[in-house]
Amino acid sequence: MNQNYETLIIGAGLTGIGLACADKENSLIIERTISPGSEYINAFNPGNDWQEEPLTSGGKNLKKELEDRNILCDGKVHISALSPVLYSFIKTEKLNVLFWTEITGIEKVRGNFEVEIYNASGLRKIKVKKIIDTSPERRSAPDKSSIISKSINALLHCEKEISSFELKNGKLLNGRFPSEKYFSLPVEVNDSWPDARKKLFAAWEKRPGKLSGWLIAATASEFAYSSAKGPFEIKNNWLHLPSAAYSNPIQSFEAGVNFFKGEQQCSCQN
Amino acid sequence: MLLSELKDRKAVSTNIKKKNFENNYDVVVAGLGVAGSIAAISAGRHGLKVLGIEKLSCMGGAATAGGISIYYYGLPGGIFEEIDEKAEKIKTGNLTAARGFHPDAKKFALEREAVKAGVEIAYNSAVTAVFREGGTVKGIRWISPEGVREAGCRILIDASGDGEVCAVAGCDFKYGREFDGTTQPYSHARVTFRDGRNIVNNFDAGHIDPADGDDFSAKVINAGILHLKDKFQEDDKIIFTALQLGQREGRLITGDETLSLKDFFSGKVTKEPVFYEYSNYDTHAKDWFCESELIQDWVVVAGLWGTKFSIPVPFKSMLPKGFNGLITAGRCISMEHEMAQCLRMQRAMQKSGEVAAWAAAIAIKNNITLREIPYAELLKGLKATNCFNGEIIETHWLSDRSELKAQLSSEKPGYAVWSAKLMGEDIKGELRQWLSSEDKHLSRHSAFALGLLNDKTALPVLREIVLERDKFIPSTSRIGSQKRLCSAIYLLGKFGDGESAEELLTVFREDTETDILTHTFMALLKIGSAIPEFREKIANGIIEKIGSNKFSAMYKVDRTYDVREDMAGYMRIIAIKKFDEWKIPHKLRETLEKSELTMRGKALMNQMFPIREKE
Ligand SMILES: Cc1cc2nc3c(=O)[nH]c(=O)nc-3n(C[C@H](O)[C@H](O)[C@H](O)COP(=O)(O)OP(=O)(O)OC[C@H]3O[C@@H](n4cnc5c(N)ncnc54)[C@H](O)[C@@H]3O)c2cc1C
Numbered sequence: 037m038n039q040n041y042e043t044l045i046i047g048a049g050l051t052g053i054g055l056a057c058a059d060k061e062n063s064l065i066i067e068r069t070i071s072p073g074s075e076y077i078n079a080f081n082p083g084n085d086w087q088e089e090p091l092t093s094g095g096k097n098l099k100k101e102l103e104d105r106n107i108l109c110d111g112k113v114h115i116s117a118l119s120p121v122l123y124s125f126i127k128t129e130k131l132n133v134l135f136w137t138e139i140t141g142i143e144k145v146r147g148n149f150e151v152e153i154y155n156a157s158g159l160r161k162i163k164v165k166k167i168i169d170t171s172p173e174r175r176s177a178p179d180k181s182s183i184i185s186k187s188i189n190a191l192l193h194c195e196k197e198i199s200s201f202e203l204k205n206g207k208l209l210n211g212r213f214p215s216e217k218y219f220s221l222p223v224e225v226n227d228s229w230p231d232a233r234k235k236l237f238a239a240w241e242k243r244p245g246k247l248s249g250w251l252i253a254a255t256a257s258e259f260a261y262s263s264a265k266g267p268f269e270i271k272n273n274w275l276h277l278p279s280a281a282y283s284n285p286i287q288s289f290e291a292g293v294n295f296f297k298g299e300q301q302c303s304c305q306n
Numbered sequence: 307m308l309l310s311e312l313k314d315r316k317a318v319s320t321n322i323k324k325k326n327f328e329n330n331y332d333v334v335v336a337g338l339g340v341a342g343s344i345a346a347i348s349a350g351r352h353g354l355k356v357l358g359i360e361k362l363s364c365m366g367g368a369a370t371a372g373g374i375s376i377y378y379y380g381l382p383g384g385i386f387e388e389i390d391e392k393a394e395k396i397k398t399g400n401l402t403a404a405r406g407f408h409p410d411a412k413k414f415a416l417e418r419e420a421v422k423a424g425v426e427i428a429y430n431s432a433v434t435a436v437f438r439e440g441g442t443v444k445g446i447r448w449i450s451p452e453g454v455r456e457a458g459c460r461i462l463i464d465a466s467g468d469g470e471v472c473a474v475a476g477c478d479f480k481y482g483r484e485f486d487g488t489t490q491p492y493s494h495a496r497v498t499f500r501d502g503r504n505i506v507n508n509f510d511a512g513h514i515d516p517a518d519g520d521d522f523s524a525k526v527i528n529a530g531i532l533h534l535k536d537k538f539q540e541d542d543k544i545i546f547t548a549l550q551l552g553q554r555e556g557r558l559i560t561g562d563e564t565l566s567l568k569d570f571f572s573g574k575v576t577k578e579p580v581f582y583e584y585s586n587y588d589t590h591a592k593d594w595f596c597e598s599e600l601i602q603d604w605v606v607v608a609g610l611w612g613t614k615f616s617i618p619v620p621f622k623s624m625l626p627k628g629f630n631g632l633i634t635a636g637r638c639i640s641m642e643h644e645m646a647q648c649l650r651m652q653r654a655m656q657k658s659g660e661v662a663a664w665a666a667a668i669a670i671k672n673n674i675t676l677r678e679i680p681y682a683e684l685l686k687g688l689k690a691t692n693c694f695n696g697e698i699i700e701t702h703w704l705s706d707r708s709e710l711k712a713q714l715s716s717e718k719p720g721y722a723v724w725s726a727k728l729m730g731e732d733i734k735g736e737l738r739q740w741l742s743s744e745d746k747h748l749s750r751h752s753a754f755a756l757g758l759l760n761d762k763t764a765l766p767v768l769r770e771i772v773l774e775r776d777k778f779i780p781s782t783s784r785i786g787s788q789k790r791l792c793s794a795i796y797l798l799g800k801f802g803d804g805e806s807a808e809e810l811l812t813v814f815r816e817d818t819e820t821d822i823l824t825h826t827f828m829a830l831l832k833i834g835s836a837i838p839e840f841r842e843k844i845a846n847g848i849i850e851k852i853g854s855n856k857f858s859a860m861y862k863v864d865r866t867y868d869v870r871e872d873m874a875g876y877m878r879i880i881a882i883k884k885f886d887e888w889k890i891p892h893k894l895r896e897t898l899e900k901s902e903l904t905m906r907g908k909a910l911m912n913q914m915f916p917i918r919e920k921e
Binding site for chain 1: 311312313314315316361362363364371396399400401402409410413414417418421427429430432434449451452453454468470473474497499504516517518519520522523526527528530531532533534535536537538539540543544545546547548549550551
């Protein structure tokens with residue numbers, strides 16, 4: 037890994053990956069988990085509006101790959117299978133990504149940023165000219181003001197198809213396969229994981245009898261956020277462009293790909 | 307106070323002015339994985355003020371986020387059983403069936419118990435620094451979703467799996483095998499839904515340097531790609547790919563006492579056990595020629611990969627040497643690499659967490675140091691929660707000679723081979739008689755037993771196995787059993803048998819499988835080391851093959867996935883070291899420079915030709 041990059045991208049979500057594609061050699065993505073696309077995949081957030089045509093060739097290719105691999109069909113997605121597709125994309129596109137790496141400090145030194153990172157090697161410093169934080173909670177300068185709402189989701193396995201169904205508490209969403217559904221429960225933005233998980237299990241235990249055969253296969257490890265659309269300026273050359281502001285992974289990706297083209301105006305966040 | 311950090315792989319301590327902390331805890335548990343979750347819950351139940359810091363957004367580590375929600379052996383007893391029962395209740399009627407336990411039920415059960423026990427949980431947070439006064443830990447710094455945080459603590463439990471927090475504090479540690487300093491293969495589990503339940507798919511994704519952030523990240527990507535399929539189908543849909551890399555082995559923190567398999571096999575065990583592991587020599591490494599002689603005796607000759615044993619673990623192995631107020635729990639406790647292949651299973655790791663919590667509670671309540679805790683008092687506590695219940699499973703070796711003979715003449719001779727080794731001189735006479743038996747199994751397996759007893763009467767039969775290229779694989783263990791040819795070649799090398807050199811060179815020249823090739827290579831080097839006159843011939847024979855740029859020796863890291871590693875560079879490094887020692891001229895360095903070394907090749911290079919840092 038080099039010590040100098042033009043752009044530091046925080047978060048290997050879809051927008052982060054899209055941003056890195058714009059300048060592969062000079063960008064570095066830092067991701068604190070080991071998962072790309074975590075805001076959709078680990079959130080069990082299948083997104084929506086999949087029928088909309090992608091606007092970029094990258095977006096079109098990604099969508100086609102999902103269809104070819106039987107991950108996406110008729111606007112329904114097998115979201116967990118997006119994970120290996122993204123790992124593979126990162127490798128073939130030769131994107132610089134450091135997974136399992138924390139940002140522990142950012143300092144402005146002579147017009148550049150000196151960023152301290154922490155991972156298995158310990159602490160290290162890198163220098164960058166620009167920072168784009170794509171995380172919902174703005175990890176690089178904690179602030180939740182762009183978060184509109186959040187949910188805790190679960191992936192369900194459903195043996196029997198039941199005709200569409202409104203829940204009092206939460207929503208049911210379709211997955212790619214008939215047996216694949218998602219349960220999405222809105223929680224408070226400030227709810228902690230223990231609070232949210234407690235609500236999720238309580239709600240599922242109290243689900244209508246008709247759904248008794250539908251079972252949780254896994255619960256999310258990331259909240260499904262709805263964020264306001266960025267970019268927001270944190271400081272000069274330090275922006276917040278939340279990946280969770282879009283309808284689906286392709287749109288989040290394209291927001292990144294198109295970012296540098298559009299010379300977008302920043303709205304000030306704080 | 308000293309601020310200890312890890313900077314670019316080196317522990318660095320700086321004097322700082324800090325005297326105290328705004329927030330103070332009795333116990334901080336770093337890492338709420340398999341061991342840390344139990345440590346935190348147990349410490350909370352003892353009435354201590356506990357903070358648990360976890361990188362991920364849930365408890366349970368490898369068992370939940372890591373997708374490894376299945377017990378592999380281990381022994382019962384401890385609070386984990388009660389929590390598992392609660393998890394089972396959570397699952398019933400609400401969660402899918404699962405092979406093993408359900409990771410989400412366990413996650414939720416652990417968290418509920420922790421909250422109930424008053425544990426403060428800091429998720430999505432990583433410990434990045436340790437404060438200490440001399441060798442006494444005083445507090446920690448971590449990065450949280452809200453920014454950098456600090457707190458004081460009386461006892462810090464490093465349950466980070468990889469001993470990361472101890473490394474940050476500046477503790478001594480080791481990792482990897484003696485030969486090349488590398489660890490066994492890593493994995494990245496995938497949970498899929500098949501045949502009506504969640505199933506864990508686990509595989510070997512290659513090798514990793516767990517203490518190198520760049521290598522770690524690159525290996526995350528390599529492993530992640532292995533989940534890719536041309537077409538995903540409903541009958542094997544992905545539930546999730548692991549949120550934690552499957553590192554089976556990492557830093558082993560040097561403690562007051564270090565567990566070694568060699569000691570264990572020779573009966574040197576602690577008299578003050580605090581818990582027991584029950585497992586086998588469960589390595590996923592398959593390049594046996596790089597393993598120690600003890601392990602090659604055990605696996606390559608006796609085929610005992612699957613033989614399980616109960617290992618007593620002393621509290622002293624959880625106390626990092628030279629440090630106070632610091633306990634390790636989980637797979638980083640003080641042990642040698644070989645022991646680390648056995649002592650890491652989840653039941654035992656949970657027990658280690660419970661031990662850490664009991665120790666913390668006793669030390670804090672009595673205002674004594676961890677080293678001053680009377681063993682009897684710790685044991686009393688552990689017995690109260692049934693964590694220590696004296697229940698072990700003995701491994702019974704054979705003593706009956708007719709049974710021994712019967713097993714030696716069977717297709718599962720391993721147990722008898724090792725039993726004979728343990729019987730020693732007493733059994734040699736019979737083994738020698740059996741060498742000339744018409745029964746091939748009896749004769750050849752008796753030669754293996756004599757080989758392990760260092761008895762040269764085994765040589766003619768061992769040579770015969772090589773001449774015949776006997777590729778029969780005994781079935782003592784499900785995994786790890788070797789071709790008889792490989793066992794014989796290994797033993798001939800160990801004997802330094804000059805008479806075999808010619809035939810082994812012939813084997814080496816043949817277009818043969820990598821296991822046979824690599825064992826032959828090592829055997830030839832050992833023979834050359836033992837008999838100087840043979841050196842030139844052996845070196846020339848080896849150079850002829852590995853000196854070619856086209857030479858490759860593909861080692862299959864995983865049985866199902868196409869993960870391979872070329873051992874060519876690796877073999878060249880070993881040969882260079884030997885031939886330099888023998889003062890035999892060669893041009894292998896040039897060949898080596900032209901090929902790209904794997905991560906392990908580089909590690910071997912560092913091990914064999916260390917670059918001394920300038921003072
Ligand atoms: C691929 C694989 C397969 C296995 N199969 C089995 C099996 O089938 N059955 C079985 O019984 N055992 C199995 N094991 C062994 C067992 O799961 C592990 O050895 C055991 O989980 C180790 O427990 P631990 O608590 O030490 O580590 P972990 O469970 O890994 O927990 C460590 C925790 O610390 C956290 N952490 C790390 N660094 C920091 C930091 N700086 N700050 C805060 N938190 C941190 C991590 O996120 C993690 O949650 C397997 C292991 C692997 C890797």
